[in-house]
Amino acid sequence: MSDTTDLFLRLRPRLHGIAYRMLGSPAEAEDVVQDAWLRWQASPHDALASAEAWLVTITTRLAIDRLRSAQHQREQYVGTWLPEPLLSDDAAPSPEALLERADDLSVAFMLLLERLAPDARAAFLLREVFDASYDEVAQTLGKSEAACRQIVHRARAQLQDARPRHRVAPEHQLRLLRGFADAAASGQLAQLQALLAEDAQLVSDGGGKVPSFGVPLVGARRLAQLYWAVQRRHGPRVRYEVVVLSEQWGLLRFIDETLESAQTFQTDGQRILAIHTQRNPDKLGRIATALGRPLAVVTDTGAGSS
Numbered sequence: 001m002s003d004t005t006d007l008f009l010r011l012r013p014r015l016h017g018i019a020y021r022m023l024g025s026p027a028e029a030e031d032v033v034q035d036a037w038l039r040w041q042a043s044p045h046d047a048l049a050s051a052e053a054w055l056v057t058i059t060t061r062l063a064i065d066r067l068r069s070a071q072h073q074r075e076q077y078v079g080t081w082l083p084e085p086l087l088s089d090d091a092a093p094s095p096e097a098l099l100e101r102a103d104d105l106s107v108a109f110m111l112l113l114e115r116l117a118p119d120a121r122a123a124f125l126l127r128e129v130f131d132a133s134y135d136e137v138a139q140t141l142g143k144s145e146a147a148c149r150q151i152v153h154r155a156r157a158q159l160q161d162a163r164p165r166h167r168v169a170p171e172h173q174l175r176l177l178r179g180f181a182d183a184a185a186s187g188q189l190a191q192l193q194a195l196l197a198e199d200a201q202l203v204s205d206g207g208g209k210v211p212s213f214g215v216p217l218v219g220a221r222r223l224a225q226l227y228w229a230v231q232r233r234h235g236p237r238v239r240y241e242v243v244v245l246s247e248q249w250g251l252l253r254f255i256d257e258t259l260e261s262a263q264t265f266q267t268d269g270q271r272i273l274a275i276h277t278q279r280n281p282d283k284l285g286r287i288a289t290a291l292g293r294p295l296a297v298v299t300d301t302g303a304g305s306s
Contacts, residue, residue, distance in 0.1 A: 004045055008037060011052055014130070015059045021125050022063035022118075023070060024083030024110050026286060032062045056132075057140045060122050067118040078208030080216075082276055083110040084283040085262050087290050088244035105247040107264040107276045112159050123148050124155040172269040173249045174242065180272060181240035181251055187231035192224035197271040202226070204261075207280030210296070223275070252287065258296045259288045 015036060019029035036059045048054050074081045085107055113121050123141060126132040127148075137152070138145040176195065183191040198220050206212025217223060230238055234255055241252045250264040262284060266274040278284060281295055288295035 004040070004051075007051055008040055008055065011055055015055060018056065018059055018125065018130065019063045020086075021105070021110065021113070021129065022060070022067055022121060024114075025070075025283075026084060026086060028066060028070070029063075032059060032066060035062050053136065053139065056126075056136075060126065060140050064118040064122055067121070071118070078206075079212045079214055080203055080205050081114075082203065082205035082278055082280075082283075083107050083246075085245040085250065085264055085278055085287070086247075087262075087287045088247065089290070106266075107246050107278075108266050108274065110246070111276070115158060116155050119143075120151050120155045120158075123151045124159075127152045128156070168267055168269040170249060173265070173267055176267055176269070176272065177242055177249050177251060177265060181242060184227040184231060185238065185240050187228050189224055189228045192227050193220045195272055196220035196223055197268070197273050200272055200274060202275040202277060204277040205280050205283070207282055209281050210279050212277075212279055252291075254293070255296070258294045259284055259291070260296050262287055 012033060015033050016029050019032040020026060023029055023032070036055060039058055040055060043054070045051065086105070113124075116124060119141060123137050126137045126140060127134065132140070134145045134148050134152075137148045141148060143151075180192065180195050182188075183195065199218060200220050200223055201216045201218045202213070202223050203216045204212040217226070230253075237256050239254045239257070241254065243250060243252055245252075245262055245264050248264060250262065252259060253261045253263065260279065262278045264276045264278075265272055284295055
């Protein structure tokens with residue numbers, strides 16, 4: 001293996017992390033990294049002052065271009081677009097590792113980033129998540145350092161009100177989701193409602209492939225009834241599995257051992273504040289493959305898309 005290949009492979013996780021956070025799609029992130037690899041192979045390495053800076057710049061600019069195209073496509077998306085959650089390959093992550101990584105990779109945070117223009121999203125991620133200096137951000141984006149400071153400042157202000165005010169310990173999140181999964185699997189309506197904040201909301205993504213709600217559903221009782229209805233219809237055929245999705249504890253729901261949805265949560269440690277339910281088969285394929293489980297192409301849970 002050549003030194004240049006070895007260098008690229010060592011940097012690949014960082015490059016993929018940038019691309020995924022920009023695009024919310026592992027497949028698109030891999031396409032960007034592959035394109036960066038092809039350009040890396042064709043470039044004169046001896047003339048580079050910093051190979052890492054060059055690769056980060058190319059990857060970021062490729063991701064910006066792809067995001068601009070994706071934003072137009074998402075305007076035509078059927079229903080609500082949600083990022084594709086990542087299934088962790090670490091079955092027993094430490095609480096410290098989860099707490100360190102969760103804030104900048106959660107589905108909720110990725111969804112917040114959709115509010116930012118591509119350049120602003122890149123600047124914010126490079127500075128706030130990947131700890132790049134303003135000089136490095138400026139070189140990557142081809143802008144002045146002063147302009148990048150202003151872009152990051154505005155992006156931070158734009159996201160500040162919507163970001164969680166308190167970090168929830170992973171063990172509290174895990175205990176809450178286990179209780180919710182048990183209540184959902186056994187159809188305990190009162191217990192489900194008790195675990196949900198009064199103004200809890202559920203957002204679902206079916207991608208036009210399976211039923212999903214076009215707008216967020218709001219209210220503890222309404223959401224509890226959805227999960228209760230699934231259990232009433234399917235009984236013991238429905239099963240929930242607690243897993244790590246996008247570096248936070250989440251749930252996978254199976255019906256007849258077929259993967260039906262991946263669900264991520266926002267909580268305050270005591271109650272569930274929001275649920276993001278991914279049901280689009282195109283965005284569940286990786287999880288199903290990783291688990292060696294079949295994937296539901298068309299699913300009707302009776303509750304539509306909880």
